[in-house]
Amino acid sequence: MIMETTPSQTGxxxxxxxxxxxxxEKHLKKLGRESxxxxxxxxxxxxxxxxxxxxxxxxVNLLVAAILYNTLEDTPTTHFELxxxxxxxxxxxxxxxxxxxxxxxxxxMQLQLEHTNLxxxxxxxxxxxxxxxxxxxxxxxxxSRWPVERKRGYVSWIVQVVAGCRGVNRPLDDHFDDLLEExxxxxxxxxxxxxxxxVWVRNIPPDRSPKTIPAN
Numbered sequence: 382m383i384m385e386t387t388p389s390q391t392g393x394x395x396x397x398x399x400x401x402x403x404x405x406e407k408h409l410k411k412l413g414r415e416s417x418x419x420x421x422x423x424x425x426x427x428x429x430x431x432x433x434x435x436x437x438x439x440x441v442n443l444l445v446a447a448i449l450y451n452t453l454e455d456t457p458t459t460h461f462e463l464x465x466x467x468x469x470x471x472x473x474x475x476x477x478x479x480x481x482x483x484x485x486x487x488x489x490m491q492l493q494l495e496h497t498n499l500x501x502x503x504x505x506x507x508x509x510x511x512x513x514x515x516x517x518x519x520x521x522x523x524x525s526r527w528p529v530e531r532k533r534g535y536v537s538w539i540v541q542v543v544a545g546c547r548g549v550n551r552p553l554d555d556h557f558d559d560l561l562e563e564x565x566x567x568x569x570x571x572x573x574x575x576x577x578x579x580v581w582v583r584n585i586p587p588d589r590s591p592k593t594i595p596a597n
Contacts, residue, residue, distance in 0.1 A: 393441040396467070400448040401426070403466060407456035424514060425450060431510040436553040438506065442467075446474035447507045453479040477504040478511075490538055497545030505546035509553045512539045516557070516564050529571045536564065 405422050429447045432438040445467055452458040453475055463472045477500050480489045500508060516539065518524045519532055527535070540561065547554050 396441060396445055397429075397448065400445045400467065404449055404452055404456075407452050407458050411456045424511075427514045427517075428507065428510045431513050431553070431556075432506060435513070435556045436506060436510065436550045438550070440503065442470050443474065443503045443506065446471045446478070446503070447510065449475050450478045450507060450511070454482050474501070474504050474507070477501065478507060494538070494541055494545075497542055500546065502549045506550045506553060509543055509546045509550065509557060512543050513553070513557050513560060515539055516560050519564050520567055529568060532568050532571075536561070536568065 404425055408422060425448045428450065429444050432444060432447055438444060449458075449463065449467065449471065452463070453460070460472060460476070463475060480493065482489075484492070497505075497508065515524070516536070519527075519536070524532070524535070543554075543557055
């Protein structure tokens with residue numbers, strides 16, 4: 382049986398595909414045509430997938446912003462281009478999620494912590510989905526090759542960022558909690574001597590940061 386689509390659905394699908402093509406082209410332009418740019422493209426697609434499959438998000442502008450979330454910070458994309466092609470609403474979301482790449486990694490991480498509570502509800506959902514993808518990468522992506530202590534510190538930072546985004550999308554929050562427990566167990570198994578590790582405290586209010594407490 383062939384399912385019929387409405388003009389609205391067709392337009393939304395076209396917009397999502399346009400956003401995907403846009404982000405691919407922009408990353409290729411930065412990296413050079415000889416590069417696949419795969420890692421830069423996989424992450425936006427993964428974030429959008431988490432939002433739809435886990436978070437049950439149907440807001441097309443939110444999904445488009447997720448696909449484009451790193452174009453301002455990582456490619457020669459201008460604010461005018463994003464607004465012209467995808468509208469001011471998408472531009473505002475991407476701006477909220479963008480980092481200043483002239484700063485050090487430590488500075489960017491600190492600023493992300495400080496600015497999390499300032500994100501609008503839609504941007505917070507993208508941020509949580511992004512951190513879910515970051516947790517997944519700890520066992521299957523480039524960060525899986527990091528030293529264990531670096532992984533533990535990174536997880537601690539992710540937990541603090543997500544604490545400021547909670548309460549907007551319950552399915553995303555619950556999936557993050559479940560995945561966090563899985564990744565923590567994997568990281569702890571890598572440690573010799575079973576040193577005390579990180580334990581996620583569920584349902585932390587957005588204005589509070591989680592604490593690092595010894596594992597039993």
